[in-house]
Amino acid sequence: MDSVLASPSTSSFSSSPLNKINHFSTDCFYNYNFISNNTNTSRFSVSSSSGICNLRKFSSVKFDYGYRYGCGCRLRKRSGCSKIESKNTGDFMGSSPSPSPAISQPKVVTGPGGYILEDVPHLSDYIADLPTYSNPLQNNPAYSVVKQYFVHVDDTVPQKIVVHKDGPRGIHFRRAGPRQKVYFDSDEVHACIVTCGGLCPGLNTVIREIVCGLYHMYGVKKVLGIDGGYRGFYAKNTVQLNPKVVNDIHKRGGTILGTSRGGHDTSKIVDSIQDRGINQVYIIGGDGTQRGASVIFEEIRRRGLKVSVAGIPKTIDNDIPVIDRSFGFDTAVEEAQRAINAAHVEAESFENGIGLVKLMGRYSGFIAMYATLASRDVDCCLIPESPFFLEGPGGLFEYIEKRLKENGHMVIVIAEGAGQELLSESMQSMQQKDASGNKLLQDVGLWISQKIKDFFSKKRKMPINLKYIDPTYMIRAIPSNASDNVYCTLLAQSAVHGAMAGYTGFTSGLVNGRQTYIPFYRITEKQNKVVITDRMWARLLSSTNQPSFLSPKDVIEEKIEGEKEPSNALLDNGNCSQETLVTSKEIPKEKPK
Ligand SMILES: Nc1ncnc2c1ncn2[C@@H]1O[C@H](COP(=O)(O)OP(=O)(O)OP(=O)(O)O)[C@@H](O)[C@H]1O
Ligand SMILES: O=P(O)(O)OC[C@H]1O[C@](O)(CO)[C@@H](O)[C@@H]1O
Numbered sequence: 001m002d003s004v005l006a007s008p009s010t011s012s013f014s015s016s017p018l019n020k021i022n023h024f025s026t027d028c029f030y031n032y033n034f035i036s037n038n039t040n041t042s043r044f045s046v047s048s049s050s051g052i053c054n055l056r057k058f059s060s061v062k063f064d065y066g067y068r069y070g071c072g073c074r075l076r077k078r079s080g081c082s083k084i085e086s087k088n089t090g091d092f093m094g095s096s097p098s099p100s101p102a103i104s105q106p107k108v109v110t111g112p113g114g115y116i117l118e119d120v121p122h123l124s125d126y127i128a129d130l131p132t133y134s135n136p137l138q139n140n141p142a143y144s145v146v147k148q149y150f151v152h153v154d155d156t157v158p159q160k161i162v163v164h165k166d167g168p169r170g171i172h173f174r175r176a177g178p179r180q181k182v183y184f185d186s187d188e189v190h191a192c193i194v195t196c197g198g199l200c201p202g203l204n205t206v207i208r209e210i211v212c213g214l215y216h217m218y219g220v221k222k223v224l225g226i227d228g229g230y231r232g233f234y235a236k237n238t239v240q241l242n243p244k245v246v247n248d249i250h251k252r253g254g255t256i257l258g259t260s261r262g263g264h265d266t267s268k269i270v271d272s273i274q275d276r277g278i279n280q281v282y283i284i285g286g287d288g289t290q291r292g293a294s295v296i297f298e299e300i301r302r303r304g305l306k307v308s309v310a311g312i313p314k315t316i317d318n319d320i321p322v323i324d325r326s327f328g329f330d331t332a333v334e335e336a337q338r339a340i341n342a343a344h345v346e347a348e349s350f351e352n353g354i355g356l357v358k359l360m361g362r363y364s365g366f367i368a369m370y371a372t373l374a375s376r377d378v379d380c381c382l383i384p385e386s387p388f389f390l391e392g393p394g395g396l397f398e399y400i401e402k403r404l405k406e407n408g409h410m411v412i413v414i415a416e417g418a419g420q421e422l423l424s425e426s427m428q429s430m431q432q433k434d435a436s437g438n439k440l441l442q443d444v445g446l447w448i449s450q451k452i453k454d455f456f457s458k459k460r461k462m463p464i465n466l467k468y469i470d471p472t473y474m475i476r477a478i479p480s481n482a483s484d485n486v487y488c489t490l491l492a493q494s495a496v497h498g499a500m501a502g503y504t505g506f507t508s509g510l511v512n513g514r515q516t517y518i519p520f521y522r523i524t525e526k527q528n529k530v531v532i533t534d535r536m537w538a539r540l541l542s543s544t545n546q547p548s549f550l551s552p553k554d555v556i557e558e559k560i561e562g563e564k565e566p567s568n569a570l571l572d573n574g575n576c577s578q579e580t581l582v583t584s585k586e587i588p589k590e591k592p593k
């Protein structure tokens with residue numbers, strides 16, 4: 001194991017399994033440990049300019065293999081600041097003449113009290129000697145008056161805000177916002193925006209605010225819109241965007257850029273980015289899109305390009321983990337009220353009236369749960385995370401009969417992904433997939449309508465009036481409401497600040513009410529799902545009085561099986577007490593392409 005002390009600006013060392021570099025700068029003292037796999041002689045310069053471990057490789061150096069950097073890295077501020085320990089285990093490829101297929105590893109910084117920073121990549125991690133510029137916002141009268149407008153390099157946001165006295169400080173994310181120094185000259189920036197996956201209220205607002213944020217805050221004039229999702233990079237024309245073009249688009253649903261599923265061809269996309277001279281890529285989309293963005297980032301890094309890749313998470317289903325909620329979710333829940341109201345009016349106007357509303361939610365029942373809680377007219381909410389059964393004691397039919405006898409009518413809300421296992425038992429499984437590889441669901445609304453009708457007419461000989469309302473596409477095709485518009489603006493501006501500051505490979509997201517930069521792997525590693533043994537679902541059960549469809553035995557089994565960290569979003573901000581931290585069954589994550 002060799003250990004080498006680096007000079008402040010540059011350092012040289014012979015590669016060995018573990019190399020260590022100490023670095024002093026004006027404001028920080030950094031101590032990096034490197035794990036290296038390659039046997040070539042390597043040279044680095046180390047800089048603290050952005051407050052992160054900046055490891056730079058001279059382009060003249062030839063590498064045959066990737067090497068890991070910053071493993072066990074310690075960051076310590078020089079004066080009066082707390083010591084931060086950093087454990088950084090990243091494959092570092094830079095602009096190697098012989099590119100390695102290795103992908104970057106998480107940049108993790110640890111500190112006292114169990115502090116963990118899950119940091120995001122930075123362009124200076126793999127490009128040497130990048131020039132920096134003072135942030136043009138310093139001269140902008142709107143911002144220069146705001147005290148502490150610029151985010152301090154050490155600001156991070158905790159993932160969990162409810163902690164116990166002796167508990168660890170836990171995972172943190174880098175706080176989003178403008179930095180004093182930027183890594184792009186305004187005239188040099190050539191940005192592009194793409195929207196992928198299904199629609200969601202607020203897409204146009206995000207597009208608008210990226211364009212306006214770049215233009216008005218940073219004086220960036222060159223922004224391209226990519227037409228029709230990922231394939232638009234190589235198979236379609238582009239459109240020039242400026243504040244005039246996007247001025248009114250937030251009042252419209254959908255995306256002015258168009259969207260699509262499938263068509264992610266990494267090398268064609270990165271070729272297109274390179275050929276067009278694009279250096280900031282803003283990618284708006286769901287879990288699949290963020291996986292695609294991550295692959296694009298890796299390829300860009302592998303080619304050593306000075307291109308920032310910023311994701312903005314979009315999901316009507318709210319199935320993206322870590323973030324508090326996705327933009328458009330509020331709007332969707334609000335719009336769902338109209339369908340539920342209609343179902344209620346229909347149901348209460350007929351004898352034994354049943355209003356059935358199907359809402360979106362492929363694997364996550366958040367829209368159904370929140371729409372139910374908001375409405376108070378719903379007697380039963382069925383979601384993918386909570387298995388249910390139809391016949392027998394404690395089953396759905398028994399409950400429907402009881403409610404009809406008590407109240408004369410009832411309203412059921414069902415998420416599209418609920419009960420899919422029952423459908424595939426009774427119908428021939430189709431196993432069809434969409435262009436992105438997502439499983440196509442069978443229509444649970446139609447199926448359950450028929451089952452309910454059959455049961456009451458054939459088995460109970462009881463006349464019922466069932467009205468089935470399917471507003472699924474209506475709730476996602478509308479423009480975002482006021483609060484989502486504000487949220488979209490903050491997400492877009494955070495993404496712009498992050499890209500200008502040289503961060504890359506990140507998703508801009510709200511964590512505990514604060515804007516953060518989250519590494520892609522955190523966003524794509526699992527799905528956010530309703531935790532059915534948590535308080536929010538209990539609140540729903542006590543609001544509807546529906547059966548839980550779980551026997552005590554199931555609950556115990558769930559607890560044993562689910563003793564891992566729950567998803568965070570919308571459930572008391574993920575700060576549930578340990579004894580209730582039980583997730584529903586994990587749905588194996590598909591790997592669509
Ligand atoms: N693992 C992956 N690697 C590369 N690209 C991917 C991957 N998964 C999905 N994509 C691409 O991302 C785009 C969007 O994916 P998808 O259709 O799954 O929607 P999404 O982003 O998850 O949005 P939503 O599900 O909310 O509608 C598609 O163009 C798809 O090809
Ligand atoms: O737009 P498509 O391809 O019909 O897909 C619909 C799916 O998209 C979503 O809106 C988001 O993933 C799901 O709720 C729904 O299952």
Ligand SMILES: [Mg+2]
Binds near residue numbers: 197286287288
């Ligand atoms: Mg998805």
